[in-house]
Amino acid sequence: MNAANGASAAGAPALPPPAPRLGLLGWLTTTNHKQIGILYMATTLGFFALSGLMALVIRADLAVPNHPLVGRQEYAELFTLHGTAMIFLVIAPFGLGMANYILPLQVGAPDMAYPRLNALSYWLFLLGGLVVMSGLLTRDGAAAAGWFAYAPLSTTGSPGTGMDLWCVGLLMTSASSIMTAINLIATTVLYRAPGMTMWRIPVFCWDMVVTSLIILMAFPPLAATLSLILIDRRLGGHVFDPTHGGSAVVYQHLFWFFGHPEVYVMVLPFFGMITEIIPVFSRKPVFGYTGFVLSTLAIAGLSMSVWAHHMFVTGAVDDPFFSAMSLLIAVPTGIKYVNWIGTMWRGAIVFPTAMLFAVGFLLNFLLGGVTGVMLAAPPIDFWTNNTYFVVAHMHYVLGGGSMFAAVAAVYYWFPKITGVMLRETWGRLQFWLMFVGFNATFWPMHLLGLWGMQRRIVTYPPLPGWQALNLVATAGAALLGVGVIVFLANIWVSLRRPVPAGADPWGGFTLEWTTTSPPPEFNYEAIPPIRSERPAFDMRHPEFAGGADGP
């Protein structure tokens, strides 16, 4: 539909082509990867807002000791849905949604390999998310057993319908993730443009392929576990019921066999996004492409053999084995920092909002990484497991890490997706609000955990230090909330009063920057020669083409 504007691909930025105006029916029936990508990301933004509001209520509840704002049941529903939504409906699907939009463009494909399967994935995801949330409308309330739903609390211990809806909804989203994983792998393997060898696809595409492989290994066990909960709950099963020969320990194994690889499903796509952004704004190729890809594969392999580090305190697992594997996974993760710093090293770095958030990611994620190494030691885990130390750790990984990377990716690709720029001044304001707010919220939780404040308590006694640090955390959360409002306002204003972006506002490296913004229906009128992982750069600088170190 925008084919007429495609000719300007390589030249000076042209005015954006008219936005594809889809009616309601168009959005409901689209099988185009770009529209589905937008639907995915808009949906995750909706669930993010909802789940973020829940987090704010939790922080308000914990602002002062012995004065809970909500009831015990409501509090349990809040932290269960906050975790469930962030993990299953926001972070992981945002990565899949961004991949939906960007991956076919980056490999030079006209669409995903299976467009109708792709549409089915999205609608199943949306429906599954709504089913999980619909528990709020039932008489007994939503699921309230925590996002990892340990049996027997989630079976015999939770009679309400909300728990069933939680299982059914997540079964739908896991089916959706499996379909998307198949689609992303097929697209990358089968639909690459001529010249785009596997060793020339952008790092983001590699990370999505590996993420998809992890999904294929980890989500079928999740679906099985959810089904077993339903069987125990409604069909008279006793799989996790120790009074009838079942095992509560087996539940933990099954859940974490999915649950730990899931962490990498929520992290690797964001590593990929950061690794697209840092080279462009350093004006250098990614440092150590091959090492990056190999370390990503190593993370995927190791991620399947570390699950029982969530179970050190059960006294039921072989701690040293799982400790060694978990410590080992720090090595390929550390190599990523070599790639990122090596990319910036001797570069010519500029700091638009996307790069600010990328650097914010580097700073925050590092802290989540070193506390992860601590938690891999069983003796330290005996102390800190299930305390706010773990809450701090995982929010540094998924919030300060993945969420910051997601915001960076939105600022970076928004011009490509919509044809208009986001406001940079607002972006900078948002960065400082979120960076200060995030660290004020979660840094004190390290100390609270070491002092013995356990997770998931609706209120707490006024023990020394607890009061002040909880208040700081709540104030930080408010700041974080203001940052998110600035973000939403920026998106709104930028769309209402558009500043045209042109095809390539950043001096991008990868293929998507050679087509119009937004790209035409089938993405490319013509594909430039591909001699390295950054064909757009090679077009501008033929002297470096093919990965040469230069003249």
Added chain:
Amino acid sequence: MPDGAATVQAADIHHVWVVFLLTAMGVAVTVYVLIFWSIIKYRRRDDRLPPQFRHHTLAEAAFTALPLLIVAVLFAVSYRAEVRVDRLASDPPVRIRVTGFQWSWRFEYAGGGPTVTGTPDHPPVLMLPVGRPVRIDITSTDVDHTFFVPAFLFKRMAIPGFVSSFDLVVRRPGDYRGECAEFCGLDHAAMNFTVSAVPPQAFDEWLRRGRTAVR
């Protein structure tokens, strides 16, 4: 900040913590310095294209080998301590069966000793002797709970249908706060208890009175 002085086991755990904390600080400071050096020193100053190098095999190999070495040492430190923390005395003088239930704890002293059962409103007291090995066998009657004494730097999950055991040797007398660290339903936050560590003579006296009371 708990210092690991409360029990023999906590001292081992605290030692691991100190090693890991210092290592983490060393690594984090190094990486932060490199990041800030990069973003300050290599800001874009003109239109010249920076050198387009793509890899440095020696640097990459070194930064793979070094972390490998670090985690190997960390593993050794953690493993040695865990062996000591997990060690069970062959014939512990005090044995207590700890049972978690929604939403309190039951402490049963072996050998005809007293049984202490709490409620959310009346948290139970776990009496322990200072200086003697205590064996705790822990389980649950309904859902998962976790026995956690922050000052002991230690917790163990109470799982229905499964009994797990650990030893404690308290070094410092006093009252310690105990709590449930696994979400177990509505009154999870109220599932507290107190550990009261007393000199052995006082503990024996308490045990004797308890036995008499039971009879």
